[in-house]
Amino acid sequence: MKKYIFITGGVVSSLGKGLATASLGALLQARGFKVRLRKLDPYLNVDPGTMSPYQHGEVYVTDDGAETDLDLGHYERFTGVPSKKSDSVTSGRIFSTVIARERKGDYLGATVQVIPHVTDAIKEFIKADTQSEDFVLCEIGGTVGDIESLPFLEAIRQLGNELGKDKTLFIHLTLVPWIAAAGELKTKPTQHSVKELLSVGIQPDILLCRCDRVIPVEARRKIALFCNLDPNKVIQALDVNTIYQVPLAYHAENLDEEVCRHFNIRSVKPNLEIWQNIVDRFSIPEGAVNIAVVGKYTSFHDAYKSLIEALRHGGIANNVRVNIVWVDSESLEKEQDHSQLKGCHGVLVPGGFGERGTKGKVEAIKFARENKIPYFGICFGMQMAVIEIARNVLGLKDAGSTEFGQCSEPVVGLLEEWLRGNVLEKRSVNSDKGGSMRLGAYDCYLQPGSRAQQIYQTSKISERHRHRYEVNANYKDRLEKKAGLIFSGLSKDSILPEIVEMPSHPWFIGVQFHPELKSKPFAPHPLFISFIQAAVKQSKLV
Ligand code: GLN
Numbered sequence: 001m002k003k004y005i006f007i008t009g010g011v012v013s014s015l016g017k018g019l020a021t022a023s024l025g026a027l028l029q030a031r032g033f034k035v036r037l038r039k040l041d042p043y044l045n046v047d048p049g050t051m052s053p054y055q056h057g058e059v060y061v062t063d064d065g066a067e068t069d070l071d072l073g074h075y076e077r078f079t080g081v082p083s084k085k086s087d088s089v090t091s092g093r094i095f096s097t098v099i100a101r102e103r104k105g106d107y108l109g110a111t112v113q114v115i116p117h118v119t120d121a122i123k124e125f126i127k128a129d130t131q132s133e134d135f136v137l138c139e140i141g142g143t144v145g146d147i148e149s150l151p152f153l154e155a156i157r158q159l160g161n162e163l164g165k166d167k168t169l170f171i172h173l174t175l176v177p178w179i180a181a182a183g184e185l186k187t188k189p190t191q192h193s194v195k196e197l198l199s200v201g202i203q204p205d206i207l208l209c210r211c212d213r214v215i216p217v218e219a220r221r222k223i224a225l226f227c228n229l230d231p232n233k234v235i236q237a238l239d240v241n242t243i244y245q246v247p248l249a250y251h252a253e254n255l256d257e258e259v260c261r262h263f264n265i266r267s268v269k270p271n272l273e274i275w276q277n278i279v280d281r282f283s284i285p286e287g288a289v290n291i292a293v294v295g296k297y298t299s300f301h302d303a304y305k306s307l308i309e310a311l312r313h314g315g316i317a318n319n320v321r322v323n324i325v326w327v328d329s330e331s332l333e334k335e336q337d338h339s340q341l342k343g344c345h346g347v348l349v350p351g352g353f354g355e356r357g358t359k360g361k362v363e364a365i366k367f368a369r370e371n372k373i374p375y376f377g378i379c380f381g382m383q384m385a386v387i388e389i390a391r392n393v394l395g396l397k398d399a400g401s402t403e404f405g406q407c408s409e410p411v412v413g414l415l416e417e418w419l420r421g422n423v424l425e426k427r428s429v430n431s432d433k434g435g436s437m438r439l440g441a442y443d444c445y446l447q448p449g450s451r452a453q454q455i456y457q458t459s460k461i462s463e464r465h466r467h468r469y470e471v472n473a474n475y476k477d478r479l480e481k482k483a484g485l486i487f488s489g490l491s492k493d494s495i496l497p498e499i500v501e502m503p504s505h506p507w508f509i510g511v512q513f514h515p516e517l518k519s520k521p522f523a524p525h526p527l528f529i530s531f532i533q534a535a536v537k538q539s540k541l542v
Contacts, residue, residue, distance in 0.1 A: 002130060003263055004168045005137045006156045008202075010144045010193030011175040015210045016246075018071030020173050020237065021139040022078035023246040027256040029079055030247075030270030033134040037075035038087045038126065039068070041141035042148035046092040050434045057302030061464045061517055062087070065440025070305045071139060077309060077520050078247070086129035091148060094121045114151050122155035144172070145196045157201045169262050172197060172204035173237070176211040176219070185215055187223045194227040203228060205262055208237045208255070233258055244278045244521050278316060278521045285321040289535040292344040294364040296357040298326035307350050307378070310519035314528030318536055332360030338367050346374040346507075346535035349381030351466070351514060355404035362388045374507035374534040376527070379467055382510030383412045386471050386479065386500060393483040403469050415470040419493055427468070437468045442491060444498040444513070450488035451509065452499045455530045461489075463498075463513035470512065471497040507534035 005024070009017040018039075025035045041048075048056045049067035060073040066085035076083055098121050102112050110117075126138055140156065142149040160168045174190040190209060197204060207227060209215060215236045224231040235253045240246060250256065251272060260267050291311060297303035308324065315322035327340045329349075341347060347368040349361050361381070365388040368375035377385040383401060390399035390411045401412035415438055417426045427436060441462045446453040453459060473495060479485040489499025489511070502508035511527065519525035 001167065002133060003135050003166075004126065004159065004163065005135060005171060005259070006160075006168065007137065007139045007171045007173065008144055008153070008197065008204075009140075009142070009173045010196065011189045013143050015173050015175055016237075017139055017141075017173050018069075018074045019078075019243055019246055020171075020208055020250075021071070021137050022074040023250050024171075024255060024259065025075060025081075025135075025137055026078040026247045026275070027251055027270055027272075028135050028259070030272055030275075031256060031260070031267045033267070034132060035079060035081065035135045035137060036087070036130055036133040037072075037079065037081065037083070038136060038138045039071050039075075039089075039141060040122070040125070040138060040152050041069055041088070041090040042146060042152060043090055043141075044092045044095070044148075045090060046096060046434060047088070047090060049437075053297045053303035054300055057300070058305040058307075059466065060306065061439060061466045061514065063441040063462075063464065067435065067439065067466070069141070070302065071141075073306045073309075073517065074243075076518075077306075080520055080523070084129065086125075089122075089125045091151070094118060094125070094151075097121050115154060118151045119155040119158060122152055123159055126155070126159065144193055144200075150200065153197075153200045153202060160202070166263060169206065169259060170197075170202055170204045171206045171208060173208045173210065176209045176215055176223075176236075178212055185211060185213065185219055187219055187226070190223055191226045205229075206233045206235060206255070206258055208235050208250075210237045210239075212239050214238065242279060242282050244275060244282060247275050248272055248279065274522050281316045281319060282312070282521075285315065286319045287536065287539070288321040288323055289315070289345040289532060289539050290323045290325050290343055291346045291348055291532075291535060292325045292327050292341050292364065294327045294329050294332065294347065294349050294361055296329055296352055296354075298328045301326075304350055306514070306516040306519070307348075309521075310516035310525055310528045311348075311532070313519045313521050313524035314532035316521060317524040317529040318532045320532065320536055322532060327360075327364065329357035329360030329364070332363045333357070338363075341367050341373075344373065345538040346376065346531060348376045348378070348531075349384055350378045350516075352380035353403075358384060358404070362391070366392055369502070369505060369508060372506050374531060374538055375505070375509070376507075376531045377510035378516065379465075379512060379514060382500060382512050383469060383471060385508075385510040386475075386485070387411050389479065389483050389485055389502075390475065394478060401469055411472055411475050412469050413472045415468060415496075418491070418496060438465050438470075440464060442498075442513070444489045444491060445494070446499070447486065447488040447490075450486060450499075451501050451503065451507075452488040455526045457526070463511070463515055464517045465513045467512065471500070473497060506538070507531065 047067045058070045059067045062083045064085045068088035072083040220234045223234045311322045361384045390396045396409045399409040399411040400407040498512045500510045515525045515527045
């Protein structure tokens with residue numbers, strides 16, 4: 001019988017609830033259990049797709065085309081279980097489902113209310129679309145005490161009652177801060193946070209206490225006493241050097257043991273060798289490479305969460321440390337100064353939207369192309385690379401993207417129709433902005449003998465997409481014959497360019513999809529392995 005674990009957070013945000021959920025998922029998996037991880041977000045957007053990266057960080061895309069919270073990226077990276085649309089929900093989606101049902105007449109006669117209609121819809125979501133999993137882990141976004149999260153807390157409280165203690169477990173993640181003036185770790189914020197949770201009828205079963213130093217036994221006892229818990233259920237979550245150490249650190253503090261004890265499960269000790277290996281390779285690299293990431297949100301690293309991790313995975317595979325040199329694309333525009341790129345062994349332009357900062361991106365690509373520095377363009381970074389080459393090699397001075405308005409040489413243009421399986425998707429400039437991009441996994445066919453095909457070691461791949469514009473195939477001939485660019489990856493119908501590469505360059509590849517979304521520490525993505533390998537080569541030249 002399936003068991004549900006609910007993870008809430010208290011005191012402050014950013015304590016790493018997503019990583020805690022992902023790490024517990026990995027530990028249960030290492031004990032041989034089948035897990036599924038889900039995120040419930042209290043905000044009113046239907047999904048995070050329309051939010052600015054400054055608001056929300058990266059939008060993580062699933063195979064089945066959902067735009068979701070970046071925590072789903074952690075879930076996949078730690079467990080390898082591909083997330084689905086049914087693993088992510090927001091208040092916006094729940095409310096729109098309930099309101100649509102009301103309009104259909106499904107609740108005819110009833111006054112539609114938060115309890116039971118909204119909470120029922122939340123419970124339905126939690127239980128829907130599961131298979132033979134042993135555990136479903138549900139993370140509740142936000143911090144306990146937020147007005148918006150109340151319906152979610154009420155729904156999980158009800159589920160706790162309905163399914164019973166032997167099927168449900170509540171974990172609460174809090175902070176035990178060090179107060180320098182008192183020279184003490186303080187337990188009061190945790191006590192208050194648990195009181196807040198009790199006020200909505202939830203008694204946590206396990207407390208995970210984030211701290212920057214060891215919590216003394218007396219302080220743990222005090223937390224246990226005030227929060228109605230056995231001291232063994234008060235688990236310290238000490239800061240660690242790398243996120244991949246978290247499963248090991250939690251195991252050392254008996255988290256997985258206590259979870260099994262709660263459910264009365266006898267299980268084998270987990271095999272954590274892969275995590276130890278990852279941490280070892282990460283901690284003792286044999287060298288280092290500098291990779292310039294040229295983007296618009298470089299001061300806000302959450303916007304590039306999966307990218308940062310995928311670069312690290314590429315480093316793990318090559319036994320090197322990857323130092324990311326963040327380059328604000330606008331700063332390259334102003335000064336036309338390449339000094340920020342000079343010590344770099346690779347240049348990467350990641351996904352992006354809008355015209356601001358594009359001049360700097362094109363400048364960086366030109367620099368990498370001319371100086372034979374490995375270049376990796378992802379989505380927008382591929383589109384910008386094609387524009388750079390069209391302008392500076394083909395001599396089409398007005399080459400641009402219609403994303404920035406009308407242009408006489410639309411080398412990148414709006415994607416108006418494409419095939420999803422056998423369904424023809426159609427869009428126009430007036431289409432809704434939410435959920436209307438080309439989203440999710442699509443197959444791509446690789447040209448035999450191309451670098452892409454050598455890297456992937458196969459001729460058909462499937463990668464995740466999130467874009468509204470596409471390289472205009474009308475320019476393909478000219479770019480191939482006159483600029484030495486190869487369109488080495490195409491969509492199934494051979495219409496949409498998916499990968500471009502420059503054989504005369506040591507490593508110059510642009511991809512229309514987001515390979516970073518599928519990279520894992522225990523299975524680094526081939527493109528990132530190859531890119532970092534090229535950067536290592538470059539580092540030996542300079
Ligand atoms: N803005 C571009 C598009 O919509 C690229 C999107 C991206 O990089 N994810 O096509």
